[in-house]
C-alpha cells in the first residue's frame with residue numbers, strides 16, 4: 001500500500017467514525033456560520049457585503065457519481081454523451097474540485113460523495129488527490145440511497161446538494177440560497193425554525209438549477225421516497241446554475257469557466273432586479289451598458305485589449321447600490337461578495353477616474369465615461385452633465401471645485417480616447433443613444 005492509499009484509507013475511516021458518533025460532530029458535515037439578527041427580505045445591495053447572520057447549520061454535499069447524477073436529474077446518461085467529455089470519471093472529479101473550492105469561498109466545507117466511480121483505479125487515485133488537498137471525500141455505501149448517506153454523514157438543519165456535473169454555478173447563487181435560508185430561519189423562530197419549509201431551488205432560463213437546498217423536512221421527504229416535493233423556486237441571476245457540463249464539450253466548459261466573472265446582459269439585468277433597482281435605474285443602466293460596449297468595440301477594433309462584454313455588464317450593474325451613501329464603494333463590496341471581483345473593480349471608481357499617460361485604457365475608464373454621457377437613458381455631453389451637477393450642488397462649500405476637477409478628468413479621458421480611436425467617444429455615445437446631434441440635444 002502506498003502512502004497516498006494509506007492516508008485516504010485513514011481519512012475515510014476517521015470520517016465514518018465521526019459520522020457514526022452521532023449529532024454535532026464538529027469535524028463532519030457542516031460549519032456554523034454565525035448567529036444573530038437577519039433581515040427577512042433579502043436584497044443584494046443591503047446584505048450581500050455582510051456576513052450571513054442567523055444562519056442555521058448547513059451541510060453542503062457534492063455527489064460525484066454518474067449514477068447519482070442520473071437519479072437526481074432523472075436523465076439517463078448514454079455512452080454517446082459520456083464520450084463527449086472523454087473520461088467522465090476524471091472530469092467529474094475535476095469539476096467536483098472546482099465546486100468544492102467555490103463552496104469554501106462561500107464559507108462552507110463541502111462533503112464530496114463518490115459512488116462507483118471509486119471502484120476504478122483512476123477513481124481512487126483522483127479521490128486521494130482531493131483528500132490530500134484537504135477536501136473531504138467519502139465513498140458512497142453500496143446499496144444505500146444518496147439521501148440515506150446524507151442523513152448518515154451530515155448533521156445539519158439544511159443541506160445543499162450539488163452534483164459535480166453542474167460545476168459552474170456562481171457564488172451569487174449560493175449566496176442567494178443561504179441568505180434566503182437565514183431570513184426564513186429568523187422569521188420562523190417563534191413557530192420553530194424553518195417550520196413548513198422543505199427547501200429552495202435556484203431557477204434560471206425557466207429551468208430548475210443547482211444546488212438544491214433541502215431542510216430536514218425536505219430531506220425527510222426524499223428519504224421517504226418522494227422527490228423534493230414542496231421545494232420552492234427562486235430566480236437567480238446566474239445561468240450557470242442550470243448548465244450541465246456533462247453533455248457539453250470540454251472546450252465549452254473551459255470557455256464558460258473563464259467567463260464566470262462576466263455576467264451576460266440578461267444575468268446583469270436580473271441581478272439589478274433582484275437588488276431592487278427601480279425601472280428608471282434600469283433604463284439608465286441599459287444606456288450606460290450599451291454606450292460602454294460600443295466604445296469598447298471601437299477600442300478593440302484599434303487593437304486594444306478590451307472585453308466589450310465586461311464593459312456591457314459593468315455598465316449594467318454600475319449603480320447597483322445607488323441610493324446608498326458612497327454607492328460606488330458599496331456596489332463594489334456587493335459585487336465582490338457575490339464572487340464578481342472584475343465587475344467590482346469597474347464599479348468602485350465610476351464617479352471619478354484619472355488615467356496616467358502611458359497606461360492603457362481599460363474597461364474601468366470606459367464604463368466611467370459611458371456613465372458620464374448618460375443622463376437617465378438620454379445622451380448628454382460632458383459639459384452639460386457636469387453643469388447639471390453644478391446647478392444642484394454648486395452652492396455647497398468645496399463642491400464647485402470638486403465638480404470642476406472631475407469634469408477636467410473626464411475631458412482628459414475623452415480627448416485621449418478621441419486621439420486613439422480617431423473619432424470622438426461623445427459621437428459614439430450620441431449615436432448609440434439616438435441623440436439628434438452630439439451636442440446635447442436628445
Ligand SMILES: [Fe+2]
Pocket residue numbers: 284288318319371
Ligand atoms: Fe450612473
